[in-house]
Amino acid sequence: MTYSIGQVAEKLGVTIDTIRYYDKAGLLPFVQRNEIGRRVFTDNDLHLMRTIICLKNAGVSVADISTFIDLRLQGDTTLDQRYQLLRDHERDLQQQITDLQDTMSYLKFKEWYYQTATAAGTETIHFVPGTNEVITDLDQEYDRHLTETGQLAELKRFANVKDYRLRRH
Amino acid sequence: MTYSIGQVAEKLGVTIDTIRYYDKAGLLPFVQRNEIGRRVFTDNDLHLMRTIICLKNAGVSVADISTFIDLRLQGDTTLDQRYQLLRDHERDLQQQITDLQDTMSYLKFKEWYYQTATAAGTETIHFVPGTNEVITDLDQEYDRHLTETGQLAELKRFANVKDYRLRRH
DNA sequence: GGTTGTCCTGGAGTCGACTCCAGGAGATAC
DNA sequence: GTATCTCCTGGAGTCGACTCCAGGACAACC
Incomplete structure (x- = not known):
């Protein structure tokens, strides 16, 4: 099951422009394109994007979320760093x-x-x-x-x- | 007891520029000036400014706070409107x-x-x-x-x- | 009378997170 | 075959809330 940018926008309650902005900002390096260059989103992509939106809601800047996504791309060696990053933001959020x-x-x-x-x-x-x-x-x-x-x-x-x-x- | 803009900034934990910005934006119509045009703040002014900062912390825009201050200047006939305004922002804040x-x-x-x-x-x-x-x-x-x-x-x-x-x- | 400190003004600049736009390309509907 | 739809890009514009700057005034100290 895959989705177009419009369907994703609908599902996540954000605008198409916001999704494209996040992509430009390096938050969505995992999103694939089809033959004619359109973005194609999987269910797994939606999962990840919900995490991104959650971090945004927690007041995390786009730059920091980008760091998190970069770490994810680097695989299991960064698990602990990602955990620490979340802990830091939990502290901020509690404040x-x-x-x-x-x-x-x-x-x-x-x-x-x-x-x-x-x-x-x-x-x-x-x-x-x-x-x-x-x-x-x-x-x-x-x-x-x-x-x-x-x-x-x-x-x-x-x-x-x-x-x-x-x-x- | 009166205070200069620098002393107020210190007391309230904001910058001098922020106070001047609030003044320009119409949030501080009650602040008096001395003979040479400098702002002179009273204890009562500080009270009011704390309320302003509280509203700002609650996510109220400068424009909305300005409305509140305007109502205050109009006296007792606006008491209920001011109460309603606070109630509205309480709802937002709870959300x-x-x-x-x-x-x-x-x-x-x-x-x-x-x-x-x-x-x-x-x-x-x-x-x-x-x-x-x-x-x-x-x-x-x-x-x-x-x-x-x-x-x-x-x-x-x-x-x-x-x-x-x-x-x- | 020169230096320092705190204040004044109008207005320009910044920053983050969008938001909009022009110009264009495939797919679908009639 | 043309109108409509959804998508694409690069880049400009917006908005709120500051933040900074140039140029100037007064007071106090040395």
């Missing part, structure tokens, strides 16, 4: 996830800020009276809110957010 | 986190693939004998591995990964 979770907890704080302000009809409930400055220890009030609604414990259970308050900027 | 977690589980599968291949000294243990094609139901073997090492249950507990196998491409 990205943690960062986004931190951002999420800040966003939730801000949502609480606007919810309470909307309820009060004015943002000034969060300001130092007579000024336009936000109360400095609004954190503590938010903590009380989290405790009251039983969300604090849940938040603290987040394995990789040791102290959400430290991370909330 | 991003879920996607990264899926990518992570695929990456872990690939690591297992290379670990076992390295242990065997050759990648061919994952190929259909006599070919260069990956065994199609390698998934199941990986499942067995996860079960044996007690990781499957843990993986399934991931709230937002309903079926990690569906998502692993």
Whole structure:
């Protein structure tokens, strides 16, 4: 079973141009051509391309993915290098996830800020009276809110957010 | 207490150029100038800039952040719009986190693939004998591995990964 | 009064990852 | 036999978010 570039694009949810761009960039050296010069993709090629797309989703640059593909072409002697490369990107990815979770907890704080302000009809409930400055220890009030609604414990259970308050900027 | 652009850059961990770029882009209309035209930042400005940086971390574009700041300038009538805007970005952010977690589980599968291949000294243990094609139901073997090492249950507990196998491409 | 340091502006350049385009070639449909 | 479709190439253009640069101003120290 083989596929044309259009069918592959459809299957993988990317554009034809993107596939050609990846090919130009050296990510698809394994793809064969037919008599009239058109690309012919096998099921195995699709497997590999899914790995490429996965690495891309993990935030790996096209240049780094190219390195990975080169290693693959060199055969079994590079197995360990490829493993290490994936491990490195796993570390990056974990960092990205943690960062986004931190951002999420800040966003939730801000949502609480606007919810309470909307309820009060004015943002000034969060300001130092007579000024336009936000109360400095609004954190503590938010903590009380989290405790009251039983969300604090849940938040603290987040394995990789040791102290959400430290991370909330 | 006020700060110069250099001090703010230091405090927020961004470059001076980035701050000026944000100012040009309309993200910092609240920042005042002194007699000789230099920017003067207050503690309150820093608060706001942290929110801006948080939104940026959440993947919000500069254009969208600009909208948020504009709404803020319009006062209390826009409180609800600002809340909705944050909610929308929370949804995006949750999607991003879920996607990264899926990518992570695929990456872990690939690591297992290379670990076992390295242990065997050759990648061919994952190929259909006599070919260069990956065994199609390698998934199941990986499942067995996860079960044996007690990781499957843990993986399934991931709230937002309903079926990690569906998502692993 | 010269050097150094931090700031200012407008505008050009960069980078990654596409995305689009012109011009052309086989295959298929009517 | 011509219109339509899908494919090909090289190369130019785009987009967002910076990043850098030239040329200049003020302040502070020596």
